[in-house]
Amino acid sequence: MAQAVNLLSLPTPLRSVSKVPASSPSPSIARIPPRSLLPQSSPRHRHRHHLRFDACGASAAPPPSPDLGLLASDNGSGNVPAAAAAAAAAATATATAAIDVDAVTEAELKENGFRSTRRTKLVCTIGPATCGADQLEALAVGGMNVARVNMCHGTHEWHRQVIRQVRRLNEEKGFAVAVMMDTEGSEIHMGDxxxxxxxxxxxxxxxxxxxxxxxxxxxxxxxxxxxxxxxxxxxxxxxxxxxxxxxxxxxxxxxxxxxxxxxxxxxxxxxxxxxxxxxxxxxxxxxxxxLPTISSKDWLDIDFGIAEGVDFIAVSFVKSAEVINHLKSYIAARCRDREIAVIAKIESIDSLKNLEEIIRASDGAMVARGDLGAQIPLEQVPAAQQKIVKLCRQLNKPVIVASQLLDSMIEYPTPTRAEVADVSEAVRQRADALMLSGESAMGQYPEKALTVLRSVSLRIERWWREEKRHEGMELPDITSSFSDKISEEICNSAAKMANNLGVDAVFVYTKTGHMASFLSRCRPDCPIFAFTSSTSVRRRLNLQWGLIPFRLSFSDDMESNLNRTFSLLKARGMIQSGDLVIALSDMLQSIQVMHVP
Ligand SMILES: Nc1ncnc2c1ncn2[C@@H]1O[C@H](COP(=O)(O)OP(=O)(O)OP(=O)(O)O)[C@@H](O)[C@H]1O
Ligand SMILES: CC(=O)C(=O)O
Ligand SMILES: [K+]
Ligand SMILES: [Mg+2]
Known part of the structure; x- marks a missing residue:
């Protein structure tokens, strides 16, 4: 799957990446009065093809919900200074909210268009260098999609402050930064x-x-x-x-x-x-x-994570699928109203032996190269990474490539060429996410390190578009029920159509997020706007490749959903008349192709 690329031939000098100013003024919520956003005209001129599969026996549409709130997360800011400028302008808007959107996404969509949004997601480990409110906000502005806290370090009180600060940032600024808690596990380590x-x-x-x-x-x-x-x-x-x-x-x-x-x-x-x-x-x-994979201390930490409402729990040193199944039922019994996704960290010989069953049982995986490289010879780590990334893609589980991506940036403001090549390789493998560890937790240049991940991801992704390199991976069928099979087929077809027609974006209306992840799995050329009514689904989707998750309350009536979405996004300048869109819905299992009226 990896394609050869001559880094020296990339037109943008990569070294300049780290010279981009690392921090910028805070973004703020842009607000517009509700009335002006209601769809005023009928979509008469819409050029539309409409196919509908009614295998689910979709019922008559209920009346549209009065809540027109729509939130977009920061998916990837190609241009942070521009985003900051937009933020300043947005801050002056009135405070009667009907549409809430974080200024970074908004500015990016407005200025660069859909196509150049970043597809590869970014995870930052939070530590002493980044636990302050301003530092967390700078990371969110810089493109952090998920904040990771490592329970090997710090007290519950320290972690609580961080998690609450991230939540405040989401509530006040419209971000959808998810929180991942990483367990300590019972491997041997030194004291402090x-x-x-x-x-x-x-x-x-x-x-x-x-x-x-x-x-x-x-x-x-x-x-x-x-x-x-x-x-x-x-x-x-x-x-x-x-x-x-x-x-x-x-x-x-x-x-x-x-x-x-x-x-x-x-x-x-x-x-x-x-x-x-x-x-x-x-x-x-x-x-x-x-030793148990989940120690008694880990169970206390997991209870803490559940109580604090984390979105992901990453389990260290997983040996078998059993422990993942156990944790998933433990979580299901304790939080009935929301899900917490369980990520298997692949970092031991046992986890490699039982790789497929572990990934099947989990909601995602992490290639934890730090400890993995201590258990298998270092020269075997790249092949293991490629295998794990590919398997996750086939099984439709998000995958994070972690550890030492930019290790030298713990101390220095510029990455090595080898580090840039390593980041590029993970992006070329189309991993869902890249992770910073010590670089963001305790390094000297956390924001610069994030800027490097962002710039390198954007550059490789642009190179795909310039070279018209569609991704042609064979994706096996993964669903068991007939209804899911229909969704999977719709998404496969929609992604193919999106590439062949050169559409600007795929819109997916999804309650659980499943249909959005089927789409993400296809790695289409265009971004995927995922509309969901749940803030926690929205945050979880923020880990997945190519998804720009929005929160929007919507109905079973696609006509009204689309009208409303077009009006809301057009009013903010995030889409324009004439943009070509494919729209899917998991309630109706429908697919439509249309120009924005
Ligand atoms: N909450 C924290 N408090 C203090 N230092 C931290 C904290 N989180 C991380 N660090 C520092 O950052 C370094 C890298 O953090 P990270 O969590 O990525 O460690 P890791 O060894 O890669 O992960 P793991 O322990 O899961 O294998 C740690 O070695 C530690 O020095
Ligand atoms: C991230 C992690 O746990 C590792 O690389 O070992
Ligand atoms: K850990
Ligand atoms: Mg580890």
Whole structure:
């Protein structure tokens, strides 16, 4: 699936990417009085072809809801300074709301048109560098679609503040930034270095790894290990790898709970870094392999996540589908009114062994290359990534490529050429989303790193359009019920029609989001406007490739839905008369092709 590209031939100098001003004034909600937005005229001149499949036995349309509220999320801002200018203008509009839209999406659609909206979604890990209200807002303006909080770090109080701040941003500014909670899991890791930000291990130094708990400050060259069985499992002569080999030690002596090690590859130790040990060139998985995927601490964190209304729970070190099914029923029993999507993190040998059943059971997957690269040889990680991305696409599950995409930007304002090539490769694989880890959590340049992801994604996506590279992946049938099969076929056909006719956008009216994700799976050339009446469905859709999710209350009457949507979007200058649109609906399982009147 990966296509070769000569990065040097790309006309836009990629280096300039990081020179774009990283922060810009806040966007604000643009508001227009309700009356002026109601559809005034009948769509008489509309050029329309209408096919309808009534397998669901759609009933008569109820009267349209009076709520004309429509919210668009920030899908991808190609042009942040322009968006900021539009935001300033929008802020002066009146405050009687009928249409709410975040200024970034609005400005982007107005200025660049549908076709140039970003398709690849962006996830930012939130940490000390980005947990403030202004910093979170700058990330949302810069294109963050999902905010990730890692339960390995911080207190519930800290995470609560972050989650609430994101929710406030959505409510006040019209964004649809989803929140992903990532579990700690029970793999072996170091303690938190007694408060130090990092520690340097030099060649030949003797360090003590101990299961004892210490009061800070820690004794010199001592590291706490979180796994009680560590001192028993490890043997003299084993190799101890920090973060998959960023620093290496050799075990030279065991003294009760303390394990003395000599540093063989020097480097920087970071708080709570992952630890693996190797014997005769293989990863040792003694009793730690028996540890539960979801620890008792993880269950408390999951309860916290449910109570705080997170949109995604990412499960670390998944070994089998069973744990995913268990978590899904746990969630279903506790939140009846909304869904929380469960993302399987593929970062262990076991998860690769059971890959297909795990992905089938999950609502999405993450290629967690950090830990994956500590469990399999590094040179195998790219092939694993490609395989996972492809399988997720076939099974219609959103997939995130994570870790070290722009690692050098933790310290430096400009990425390496190799990092830019790595980001491009993930975009070319048509992964749903790219993720920042330390770059946004604790790096020096979180907004610049986000700008690089955005610019590289946009550039590769534009290159596809310039080269007319439609994506021709064979997509197997995935649905089981006949009704779902109809939706799937409609979406496959609509995507094909969209490419062949060169339409400007596909509009999909979807209650659950399913039809929107079938469309996203086809990776059509044009953006997909997904209209849903649920704010939580809207946020969840924000992880998926090519979807621009809006919240809109709509009826079963497509005629009235379309009239209303056209009026609302035209009034904001986001679409124009003459734009060619394909419209789908999952209530009617219908498909229409028309020019905007
Ligand atoms: N909430 C937080 N508080 C303090 N530091 C954080 C926080 N979240 C992340 N960090 C810092 O950012 C670095 C990268 O974060 P990230 O969550 O991506 O770690 P990771 O090791 O890639 O993920 P995982 O632990 O799931 O394998 C961490 O090593 C840590 O130093
Ligand atoms: C993101 C993550 O958990 C990893 O790369 O290991
Ligand atoms: K984690
Ligand atoms: Mg990990």
């Amino acid at each position: 270095l007694g408060g130090a930000a990092s520690a340097k291990a030099e060649d030949g130094e003797i360090w003590t790894f101990s299961v004892r708990s210490f009061n800070s400050p820690l004794p010199e060259r001592t590291i706490h290990v979180n796994y009680d069985g560590f001192a028993e499992d490890v043997k003299v002569g084993d190799e101890l790898l920090v973060d998959g080999g960023m620093v290496r030690f050799e075990v030279i002596e065991k003294i009760g709970p303390d394990v003395k090690c000599r540093c063989t590859d020097p480097g920087l130790l970071l708080p709570r870094a992952n630890l693996t040990f190797w014997r005769d060139g293989s990863l040792v998985r003694e009793r730690n392999a028996m």
